[in-house]
Amino acid sequence: MVKAGIGLAGLGFMARVHSRALNGIPEAKIVAAWSKFPEEHVKFDEFSKKLGFEIETYYTNIEKMLEDPGVDAVICAIPSRFAEPIANEIIRAGKPALIECPPSDTPEGIDRMEKFAKERGVKLMPGHCYRFAPCFKKSKELVDKDEIGAPLFVHFREFVPADSLARQWAPGSWIWDKDKGGPIPTMTVFCMDMARWLLKSEPVSLYATVKWQELPQLGTLGYTVSNVIKFENDVTWVNEFSSSFAPSVGSSMKMEIFGENGNAVMVDGPERVILHTEKKGVKREWYFDITRPERWGHKPQDEHFIRSVVLGHEEPIVKLQDAKKALKMSLAILESSKTNRVIQFD
Numbered sequence: 001m002v003k004a005g006i007g008l009a010g011l012g013f014m015a016r017v018h019s020r021a022l023n024g025i026p027e028a029k030i031v032a033a034w035s036k037f038p039e040e041h042v043k044f045d046e047f048s049k050k051l052g053f054e055i056e057t058y059y060t061n062i063e064k065m066l067e068d069p070g071v072d073a074v075i076c077a078i079p080s081r082f083a084e085p086i087a088n089e090i091i092r093a094g095k096p097a098l099i100e101c102p103p104s105d106t107p108e109g110i111d112r113m114e115k116f117a118k119e120r121g122v123k124l125m126p127g128h129c130y131r132f133a134p135c136f137k138k139s140k141e142l143v144d145k146d147e148i149g150a151p152l153f154v155h156f157r158e159f160v161p162a163d164s165l166a167r168q169w170a171p172g173s174w175i176w177d178k179d180k181g182g183p184i185p186t187m188t189v190f191c192m193d194m195a196r197w198l199l200k201s202e203p204v205s206l207y208a209t210v211k212w213q214e215l216p217q218l219g220t221l222g223y224t225v226s227n228v229i230k231f232e233n234d235v236t237w238v239n240e241f242s243s244s245f246a247p248s249v250g251s252s253m254k255m256e257i258f259g260e261n262g263n264a265v266m267v268d269g270p271e272r273v274i275l276h277t278e279k280k281g282v283k284r285e286w287y288f289d290i291t292r293p294e295r296w297g298h299k300p301q302d303e304h305f306i307r308s309v310v311l312g313h314e315e316p317i318v319k320l321q322d323a324k325k326a327l328k329m330s331l332a333i334l335e336s337s338k339t340n341r342v343i344q345f346d
């Protein structure tokens with residue numbers, strides 16, 4: 001079997017998530033990795049050996065990695081506000097890439113990236129993993145099959161314990177910069193993309209409140225976001241995102257989609273989807289026995305990336321313009337909470 005040689009750009013948290021995913025994909029092999037920081041090479045080498053593979057070459061110069069003939073495609077996992085120059089190098093080298101989301105910290109940055117990629121004929125796919133997560137795919141399938149009639153109202157809640165985020169991103173990390181929105185763009189953008197995809201509709205307006213919490217015991221920042229989004233198809237979508245509570249509360253993701261025929265789709269964690277029907281007491285359930293790279297969609301997403309963008313067997317189902325729209329929704333959370341205004345989308 002011909003394997004696509006993958007180069008990793010960035011060796012932090014998401015590079016590990018993608019490595020777990022790619023390690024189980026027969027068509028792909030991670031052959032090279034780049035980080036400016038040699039100490040990250042050492043740490044990543046320990047991690048990859050534990051996972052059962054070794055990276056052939058580590059680079060501190062991105063251009064050198066992109067000249068490596070073994071590198072057919074790149075996974076770029078660099079924080080949004082630093083990603084554009086790296087993406088530009090990848091485009092200049094003509095390598096197809098998955099760019100983690102948000103691909104830039106501004107919508108204009110995503111437009112520039114898309115324009116440059118088009119000019120150079122390079123395919124880029126943004127990493128919007130929730131579209132590939134079994135629980136959300138099943139929910140969309142039930143909505144598309146008209147099991148609940150037209151959706152009326154959606155409630156989505158995603159809580160992550162503060163200590164778990166502190167393990168993911170150490171104090172001092174780019175993500176704890178409150179002036180740049182802290183973790184809010186990263187922790188909300190995947191749901192925003194999922195909402196547009198699931199409803200097949202665009203947002204009209206968004207209102208949000210944000211409560212920040214200094215967490216000196218962890219050296220990080222807690223957040224609690226509540227927001228209401230009105231969609232063009234008249235659906236009201238309410239979100240709650242938080243990382244401001246004790247570890248014993250545990251991780252929790254729940255989604256409830258209520259439809260006009262009285263039925264509802266409920267997602268109770270990434271492993272379980274329930275369809276409540278109008279007949280009293282009748283419900284159907286689906287369980288997904290899934291391991292880490294699958295549960296939030298990363299492995300099926302990376303499989304799709306290899307099949308579509310790298311091998312060209314199909315069109316990617318998610319484009320940079322989707323990433324731009326999702327980013328605008330996440331930025332609207334910050335703007336609405338600062339100004340206490342409803343944000344209208346064009």
Ligand SMILES: NC(=O)c1ccc[n+]([C@@H]2O[C@H](COP(=O)([O-])OP(=O)(O)OC[C@H]3O[C@@H](n4cnc5c(N)ncnc54)[C@H](O)[C@@H]3O)[C@@H](O)[C@H]2O)c1
Pocket residue numbers: 010011012013014015035036037040077078079080082100101102103127129168169173174185186296
């Ligand atoms: N899809 C998901 O589920 C998901 C989850 C978390 C984060 N993300 C996204 O992944 C991206 C990366 O996040 P992460 O969690 O891996 O971050 P991280 O801090 O763990 O790692 C970032 C990497 O980028 C490098 N880097 C940082 N600043 C740089 C700069 N100025 N120039 C060059 N390299 C630089 C670091 O050295 C490190 O290798 C972000 O866009 C984030 O929003 C996606």
